[in-house]
Amino acid sequence: xxxxxxxxxxxxxxxxxxxxxxxxxxxxxxxxxxxxxxxxxxxxxxxxxxxxxxxxxxxxxxxxxxxxxxxxxxxxxxxxxxxxxxxxxxxxxxxxxxxxxxxxx
Amino acid sequence: xxxxxxxxxxxxxxxxxxxxxxxxxxxxxxxxxxxxxxxxxxxxxxxxxxxxxxxxxxxxxxxxxxxxxxxxxxxxxxxxxxxxxxxxxxxxxxxxxxxxxxxxxxxxxxxxxxxxxxxxxxxxxxxxxxxxxxxxxxxxxxxxxxxxxxxxxxxxxx
Numbered sequence: 001x002x003x004x005x006x007x008x009x010x011x012x013x014x015x016x017x018x019x020x021x022x023x024x025x026x027x028x029x030x031x032x033x034x035x036x037x038x039x040x041x042x043x044x045x046x047x048x049x050x051x052x053x054x055x056x057x058x059x060x061x062x063x064x065x066x067x068x069x070x071x072x073x074x075x076x077x078x079x080x081x082x083x084x085x086x087x088x089x090x091x092x093x094x095x096x097x098x099x100x101x102x103x104x105x
Numbered sequence: 106x107x108x109x110x111x112x113x114x115x116x117x118x119x120x121x122x123x124x125x126x127x128x129x130x131x132x133x134x135x136x137x138x139x140x141x142x143x144x145x146x147x148x149x150x151x152x153x154x155x156x157x158x159x160x161x162x163x164x165x166x167x168x169x170x171x172x173x174x175x176x177x178x179x180x181x182x183x184x185x186x187x188x189x190x191x192x193x194x195x196x197x198x199x200x201x202x203x204x205x206x207x208x209x210x211x212x213x214x215x216x217x218x219x220x221x222x223x224x225x226x227x228x229x230x231x232x233x234x235x236x237x238x239x240x241x242x243x244x245x246x247x248x249x250x251x252x253x254x255x256x257x258x259x260x261x262x263x
């Protein structure tokens with residue numbers, strides 16, 4: 001198991017759950033060049049993100065390399081109860097994937 | 106020597122097969138039925154209309170004040186520009202975020218599930234000063250709004 005690469009905080013307020021998520025990822029666009037060798041650094045970025053609440057998908061996202069390095073994303077959904085599970089999973093252009101989860105507070 | 110090579114190829118093959126099986130079994134990837142393939146053409150498109158057509162089938166949208174874009178007027182660091190898009194519109198299906206100053210303007214797509222609220226925040230890279238455009242598909246129709254963001258130091262490592 002890799003070290004925790006997704007930090008999630010989910011908070012319920014006024015019937016709406018806000019989820020804040022910080023992911024660890026280089027998010028290379030493929031346009032940068034290695035300063036020493038001059039070789040282009042290959043594109044390596046998160047393409048797909050799936051967020052679930054108690055196993056039901058609440059949101060999916062598709063990203064390009066223009067999302068910042070170590071992406072921060074926040075989203076909201078109606079409902080949710082304290083203790084419910086929220087999970088966020090990503091897949092990148094190289095086929096790697098990670099998942100993190102948290103309980104709604 | 107020959108058996109050595111055969112053994113290596115065999116091991117490599119079985120290792121690869123094993124990894125795929127584990128990945129598929131672990132169900133890490135989202136249910137394929139729901140998640141569309143990553144729209145490469147849309148994300149590679151150099152012009153906003155082209156990118157939007159790739160996603161929504163059309164580059165035309167109605168300007169709408171109901172879409173709120175929160176973004177800094179001046180971004181000191183183009184590598185990390187915080188953006189929040191929200192709207193009270195009903196039946197929001199998708200929110201597309203574009204940065205006109207980037208060479209491939211489509212940055213992110215958010216697909217709303219049933220319980221999702223149309224309120225998303227993200228941090229993006231902006232190559233230089235330009236507009237952040239939010240296109241919202243609600244009830245089958247496209248609406249958009251834009252906000253200009255000045256960038257003092259470009260964010261694409263250039």
